[in-house]
Amino acid sequence: MPDQPVDYQAAFEALPGSFVLVEPNAPDYAILAISSDLLKLTAQARPQVLGHSVFTVYPKTPDAPTAAGLSALRTSLQNAAHTRQPDQMPVVRYKVRNTAGVLETRYWSGLTKPLLNAAGQVHHLLHTIQDVTERVREQDQQRELRKIEKTYGLFLQAPVAVCILTGPENTIELANDEMHRFWGTTPAVTGQPLFTALPQAREYGFAELLEQVRNTGQSYFGTEYPVQFAGPEQPVQYYNFTYQAYFENSTDTAAAGVFCVAHNVTKQVVARQQVEESERRVRSLVDSAPFPISVHVGQNLRIQSANQAMLQAWGKGADVLGRPFAEVLPEFEGQEVFAQMAQVFSTGQPFGVRNQRIEVVIAGAPQTFYYHYNFTPLLNPDGSVYGIVNTGADVTDLMLARQRIEEYAVELQESEERFRIMADAAPNQVWAVHPDSSIRYVNRAFLEFVGVSLEEYLRVGWASYLYPEEMEYAQHILTEAISRQTIYRFEHRMRRHDGQYRWLLAQGAPSYYPNGELYGYVGSAIDITDLKQMNEQLVQTNNDLDNFVYTASHDLKAPIYNIEGLLHALLQTLPPDTRHSGQVQHLADMMQESVDRFTKTIANLTDIVKLQKENSEEAVMVELASVLQDVCLDLEPLRASAAGRFVSTIPAELAIRFSTKNLRSVLYNLLSNSLKYGAPDRPPLVRIACELTPAYHVLTVADNGLGIEQEHQEQLFSMFRRFHNHVEGSGIGLYMVKKMVENAGGKISVTSQTGVGSTFQVYFRH
Structure with missing residues (x-):
């Protein structure tokens, strides 16, 4: 085919x-x-x-x-x-x-x-x-398998802890090495329930979290979770972790298990805690610092932090934090503060200024302050400025004090000029010395007395004109007065321009600057040569009078005693009926009262003469509390009978310069009077205190007794004056107290209110 x-x-x-x-x-x-x-x-x-x-x-x-x-x-x-x-x-x-x-x-x-x-x-x-x-699909499967294997390898080698837990038992299906380190386990626990392999995990609440994620399908994120699986002897570890539900199939509604990822952040947490602790300590130091500190960030200088001292300086509260500086303190706009801060922010160069005047509006009213302040830039790693630290020191008091000192210096100079003009016009000698006792100034009368110029007198000093034997003692008296800042009073001889030594009475007092600092001593001197000679005559006359009073009081005692004896003999010779008759008895009592008053008067005159003669008794340092205690013992019977009370705040170590015997007499008279003249409706309360002033120790004796009417208070210290006759007294006790205190250069005063009580203050010179 x-x-x-x-x-x-x-x-x-x-x-x-x-x-x-x-x-x-x-x-x-x-x-x-x-x-x-x-x-x-x-x-x-x-x-x-x-x-x-x-x-x-x-x-x-x-x-x-x-x-x-x-x-x-x-x-x-x-x-x-x-x-x-x-x-x-x-x-x-x-x-x-x-x-x-x-x-x-x-x-x-x-x-x-x-x-x-x-x-x-x-x-x-x-x-x-x-x-x-089919070939492509097979190749795709191979690639997918290789990808899965790679992912699994990466999963096991991941630097974070990863595991897969399945089912309600949370069975460990897969866990990488980092997760085993987290748990403190080995791969041998694979296939076991998590809380069987790691029972201590229950106490951290992980079981509840896993169940929540599996049931809800919602992921859970834990941050810086502290755990200590390895045992209490090991340090706490901190983890960030995620629990995410996973499903076998995309259409499943129930999660098959939980995918867990945990990252160890212990180093970061510990580092942050250390930084926070450091910041806390720094913040604590800053907040407690006595000087103002604030931190400003950004171009608008937002107030990031400010300690209490800075808030107080601004007159603001903590609500200003986070706000721009210009918004909080707009009054700084015209005071160069903002310009200075802007310069620091732009250049990165620190800026500081001293004694800067600042106007701050506080409570709606502008107030003036003076500050030393500094602006220090805060730098990023690249050197750029991100903020400014403001530190300051309030020197307002210092500046105002400096201004006052400058004003005082001008005023002092003007005052000293006025003082010299007035001093030169004074007829008596006026002088002033520095705190070291060196001559500051003498007036024209003083210069005319010594016959030299002011420059010459300042050059040679007063030692060239004082009587040689008195120089050392005069310098000692002046130095002692300056050291104690007490009144200076001294009689000495000074050579006049004609070579004759004349007696001068020099008196001076401390003078102070307005701030309380000692300026020096300012005083005067008067020629008392003639007065001293006259005083010697008066002293002789006074001695003669004292001798007369003493002799008269002594000679009058014998006649009084004779009169008293004759009165008693007369009464004894009268018949009993006549002696006890009312008229004879009344006359005899009146004669006896007259004899008694005469006897007391003679005794008081004798005491006064003795007081005058004892004026020169040496003053010594006497512990006041000790003498007070002795006097209180002597007055104990009188205090007990009056139900009185003595309250003393005098410290045991307090000592004053006074005659011991006279101090005892002063305390005895004041305390006994407080008891004798107590109010009938309340027991006597006598408070005794003593305070120190620049010139005196001031003894205060305050009672709650009868008080003394205002018109009688000036006569209270007169001889033989009494204003309450319901108790026995002679009327010379307070007179003798006054004389003893004044003879020692002190003084005594009284304030009293009838029906309230009396307060006596005795000033003993240092």
């Missing part, structure tokens, strides 16, 4: 495989023949495809308009037609409808081979298609 013609069309269509024969009529490429296998694969019928463009028969699918298959096919057909060489297409993906009419993704490998005519021109294009879907 060789002579029968071969039906190549039928043979082509029957060939196994996927073939299509197309015309090279770009761009249509009409199908001339197609194999049955390709028709079956693409679910097409031969009459529907023959004569039609291959791109019409196999158009882009709506589900995959960007598929690369058709463009690759067109490129392959064009290449083969152009080069007349076979063209191998890359593997392409293209969706075709299968026999069920469903689009299915398939992978193809195509080869286009040109068929040439006798002239060598392309007559047809034979495109062979090979379905490599």
Whole structure:
């Protein structure tokens, strides 16, 4: 049958495989023949495809308009037609409808081979298609497997702790090495329930968290969670962890288990805690610092922090934190503060100023302060400025004090000029010395007395003019007065311009600056030579009078005693009836009272003369509390009978300069009077105290007795004056107290209110 013609069309269509024969009529490429296998694969019928463009028969699918298959096919057909060489297409993906009419993704490998005519021109294009879907899928599976293996390896080597827990028992399905280090376990626990392998984990609440995530499907994120699985002797470890539910299938509603990831952040937490602790200590130091400190950040100088001293300096509260500086203190706009801070922020150079005047509005009112302050830049690692530290010191008191001192200096100079003008006009000698007792100034009368100029007197000093034997003692008295800052009083001789030594009474007192500092001593001196001579005569006369009084009182005692004896003898000679008669007895009592009063008067005169003669008794340092205690013992019977009470606040170590015997007499008179003249409606209460002043020790004796009427208080210290006659007394006790105190350079005063009580104050000079 060789002579029968071969039906190549039928043979082509029957060939196994996927073939299509197309015309090279770009761009249509009409199908001339197609194999049955390709028709079956693409679910097409031969009459529907023959004569039609291959791109019409196999158009882009709506589900995959960007598929690369058709463009690759067109490129392959064009290449083969152009080069007349076979063209191998890359593997392409293209969706075709299968026999069920469903689009299915398939992978193809195509080869286009040109068929040439006798002239060598392309007559047809034979495109062979090979379905490599299974091979591609197998390759994809291999790649996916390798990816899974790589992921698993990375999973096991991950620097964070990772594990997978399945089921309600939280079975350990997988855990990497880091997770085992976290737990303190080995891979041998794989397959065990978590809380069987790690029972101590229950106390941290992990069981409840895992159940919550598995039941809700909501992930849980823990931050810096402290755990101590390795035992209490090991340090606490901190972890950030995530619990995320996982599902076997995307359609499952119940989680199969929990995927756990934990990252050890102990170093970061400890470092942060150390930084926070350091910041806390620094903040504590800053907050407690006595000087103002604040930190400002950003171009608008936002107040990041400010200690209490700075807030107080601003007159603001803590609510200013976080606000721009200019908003909080707008009054600084015109005071160069903002400009100075802006300069520091732009240049990075620190700035400082001293004694700067600052106006701050506090409680709505502007107030003036003076500050030393500094602006120090805060730098980023790259050297740029991100903030400023403001530190300051309030020197307002110092500046005001300096201003006052300057004002005082001017006032002092003016005052001293006025003083010199007035002193030069004074008729008596006026002098002033420095605190070291050196001469500051003497007036014209003083210079005329010594007969030299002020410059000469200042140069040679007063030692050249004092009586030689008195110089050392005079200097001692002045130095002692200055050291104690007490009144200076001294009689001495000084050489006049004619060479004659004259007696001067020099008196001075401390003078102070307005701030309380000792300026020096200012005093005067008067010539008392004539008075001293007259006084010597008066002293002689007074001595004569004292002798007369003493002699008279002594000589009068014998006649009085005789009169008293004669009175008693007279009474004894009278008949009993006459002696005991009312008139005789009354006259005898009156005569006896007169004799007694005369006897007491003579005794009082004798005491007064003794007091005058004892004026020179030496003063010594006496412990006041000790003498007070002795006096209280002597007065104990009187105190007990009056149910009185003494209350003293005088310290045991307090000592005053006075005669011991006279001090005892002063205390005895004052305390006994407080008891004797007590109010009838209340027991006597006597309070004794003593305070120190620059010139005196002031003894205070206050009672709650009868009191003294105002018009009688000035006469209280007079001789023989009494204002309460219901108790026995002579009327010379307070007079003698006054004389004893004044003879020692002191004084005594009284304040009293009738029905309330009296307060006596005795001033003992240092």
